[in-house]
Amino acid sequence: AWDRLQxxxxxxxxxxxxxxVVARLKLQVLRSDKGAYKHLLGKYQHTSPTFTLSVDHVQGDAYASPSRVRAVLPWRETGLPDEYLQSDIRRIALCDFVTRVCASMIRAKHLDQNVSGGGGWSGPKGGAFNINSPxxxxxxxxxxxxxxxxxxxxxxxxxxxAAGRTVLGQQAYQILGVNLVELVEKSLVYANLDQEQLQLHVQTAENQQSLRHQLAEHNLxxxxxxxxxxxxxxxASETPMDxxxxVPFKCPKDLKVELLRADGMEVSGMGVxxxxxxLTGGGFHGKSTLLEAIQLGVYNHVPGDGRELVVTDLKAVKIRAEDGRGVTSVDISPFISNLPGGKDxxxxxxDxxxxxTSMAANIQEALEAGCxxxxxDEDSSATNLLVRDQRMQSLIRNxxxxxxxxxxxALYNHYGVSTIIVIGGLGDWLSVADLVIGLDSYVPRLLTTEAKSVVEKYPSNVQETPDYGSLPNRNLQVDLRGLRAPYAIRKHFIALKPEAKSAVDDPSEAEAGIDLSSLDQLVEIGQARTIAKLLQGIAQRTAKGGVPVAALMNSEADAIGIEHCLPTTLEHGDLVGVRRTEVVAALSRLRGLHVS
Ligand code: ADP
Ligand code: MG
Structure with missing residues (x-):
């Protein structure tokens, strides 16, 4: 019972x-060699509301990474309507909402603490609650x-x-015994929630998923x-512009498409x-902004974001140049052959x-993973991988x-892979486009016909190849020594811990890690944590021999996918769903990867 916690x-x-250590040797009657807090490990039962506090991990000392606890409620106790359990997307949106309620409550309490110096939750001696903030x-x-x-x-x-190394039991009770109960009551008991906001949150997610599922049948x-x-x-901010x-988005007449939201309402907008x-137009007319909205259209956005009705094929991948990255055995021959020195x-x-070459590898790896x-975007590309104009063709023969x-x-004709490209200065691209959309002061206009006549008036010499060439299909094998306890320290960086801290003091070892900064479609550090966790599993799975990328993409065992709930068996509370594409992309950037 709860009294036992106290x-x-x-x-x-x-x-x-x-x-x-001394105490441990002398007084074996003391509760073992574990710190006193370890005694808390286990479960405590609360009544009204009924829930179980499960203390799963207790930190070794005041400075170690924090302890992990869970509050588990019987569904019926919450009073939440059963309709929120009816599909994965509803469960995802519900849990996302509940997380936000908790996160903002914790934030408010911490602020309160700082302002008034009392009444808040985090004491100067620790005691801070945390939940992954979306x-x-x-x-x-x-x-x-x-x-x-x-x-x-x-x-x-x-x-x-703790005060120094001394346990502050009274304060700990305030946190676990009192504050936690308040959090549970305010975030999981339906009667205490903003029910309209919750409903809107779930509906918004459902609408986006429904629109996204209609893309294929409309050939979009x-x-x-x-x-x-x-x-x-x-x-620096992902919140919408004031x-x-x-200038709100307005579709050109000729590209107007009507889709249905999950709730049956019609939505009209631009179909690509x-x-x-x-996507073309003058500088600063909104090209990159449109492409960025499209690249994040693989995700569902919160109500009020402004992009709640922007949806994109889940298998769309942002590609950019990334010089300096390591590449392991990727077939880039469609784009590059005859490198100096006869390099394969x-x-x-x-390294x-x-x-x-990085951009060619990025394209080929994306295709290998099913893009x-x-x-x-021209802004973040290697120009020489995008075009080669007539003059350079005649000047440079090799x-x-x-x-x-x-x-x-050819990529579209043979493999059905579309391209959406932002072009400001490379007119050769007009020759190959099915569709040209021009942005004029943020307003899109259909320019395909005008582009065609420009091409006739100023012909260029684009030498299209009938075939695209081959797609890579690697058997990846991860060297376990190259992947020791990976953990995400930032949204865009997974650190690889040196085997032992006492090992040779090599500064390059400390910085060793996987750089994810060119993965524009990663949005939260929690996703990088999920990737790091999955990489460990992948490493073990590949230890006895290479595993094809296709098999990694299809594996059901992995706890990923942004359309499905993460498995409840995952212990950590700080993981966030991510596409397999990004997992494979991270893997491909691991130095010391083997390919069989
Ligand atoms: P481009 O890639 O064409 O050079 P950007 O997409 O970078 O242009 O946009 C230029 C600026 O205009 C950015 O500061 C962006 O925030 C702003 N902007 C983009 N779209 C709109 C819009 N619809 N309304 C108002 N400002 C916008
Ligand atoms: Mg731009």
Whole structure:
């Protein structure tokens, strides 16, 4: 019962977080060599509301990574309507909402603490609650999970309070025994929730998923609803631009498509058909902003985001140049052959790729992982991989690169892979586009006919190849030594711990890791954590021999996918759903990868 929690904490009050060695030897009657808080491991039962507090991990000392606890409620106890359990997308949106309620409550309490110096939750001696704090996307998260219809649970980290190394049992009771109960009541008891907001959250996610599922039957790669707000508040903020300055999205007549929301309402907006599409227009007229909205259209956005009705094919991948990245045995021969020194481009390996070779590898790896739409911005590309104009063709005879402009049509014809590309200055692309959309002061216009007549007036010499060439199909094998306890330290960086801290003090070892900064479609650090966790499993799975990328993409055992709930068996509360594409992309960037 709950009293036991208070008793337990009272009994360890004033004891040592970790027992000093001397004490351990002399007094074996003391509770073993574990720190006093370890005594809390296990379950405590609360009544009204009925829930179980499960203390799963207790930190070794006050400075170690925080303790992990869960509050598990019987579903019926919450009073939440059963309709929220009816599909994966509803469960995801519900749990996402609950996480947000918790996160904002914790934030408010911490603020309160700082302002008034009392009444808040985090003491100067630790005691801070934490829950993974979500951004603009509604995603599967292990911070709140439901197993179907029996239970729903919240997962937190807590730094258990101490003065130096002395346990502060009273304060710990305030946190676990009092504050946690309040959190559970306010975030999981239906009567206490903002029910309208919850309903809107779930409906919004459901509508987006429904629109996305209609893309294929309409032969579209993306859809942008009229009235959408695409630009963000600033380069550093993902919240929408202030409505006073924004030009809401307005579809050109000729590209108008009507789709149905999950609730049956019609939505009209711009459909981007499959094929080769150019987004063009003057500098600063909103090209990149449109492409960025499209690249994040693989996710569902929260109500009020402005991009709640912008949806994109789940298999669309943003591609950019990434010079300096490592590449392991990727077939880049469609784009590059005859490298100086006779370097093999069917199995291209390097520690330090150039702009063009990195971009070619990025395209080929994306295709290997099942990409159906390439999303490219001239701003972040290697120009020589995109085009090669007539003058350069005649000047440079031994150019090893065949640019994408010569391949984009073949890629679509042979493999059904579309391209959406932002082009401001490379007019050769007009020759291969099915569709040209021009942005004029943020307003899109259909320019295909005008582009055709420009092509006639100023012919260019794009030498399109009839075939695209081969797609890579690697058997990846991860060297376990190269992947020791990976963990995400930032959204875009997974660190690889050196085997032992006492090992040779090699500074390069400390920084060793997987750089994810070119993965523009990663939105939260929790996704990088999920990737890090999955990489460990993949490494073990591949230890006895290579596993084809296709098998990694299809494996059911892996806890990924943004359309499905994460398995409740995942212990950690800080994991967030991610596409397999990004997992394979991270794997491909691991130095010391083997290919068989
Ligand atoms: P481009 O890629 O064409 O050079 P950007 O997409 O980078 O242009 O946009 C230029 C600026 O215009 C950015 O600061 C962006 O936030 C802003 N912007 C983009 N779309 C809109 C819009 N619909 N309404 C208002 N401002 C916008
Ligand atoms: Mg731009």
């Amino acid at each position: 008793d337990d904490l009272r009994s360890i009050d004033g004891q040592q977080y970790a027992q000093p 951004g603009q996307e509604i995603l599967p998260r292990t911070s709140a999970v439901t197993d179907g219809n029996d239970t729903i649970e919240l997962r937190f980290t807590v730094s258990l309070p 790669t993306a859809f942008i609803a009229n009235g959408s707000v695409l630009p963000r508040a600033s380069g 409505s006073a300055t924004v 058909p499959r094929g080769v599409t150019l 481009t069917h199995h291209f390996t390097t 330090d790729a150039s702009g063009s 159906k739409t390439l999303l490219i 150019e090893p690169i065949t640019p994408l402009v010569a391949k984009a049509r």
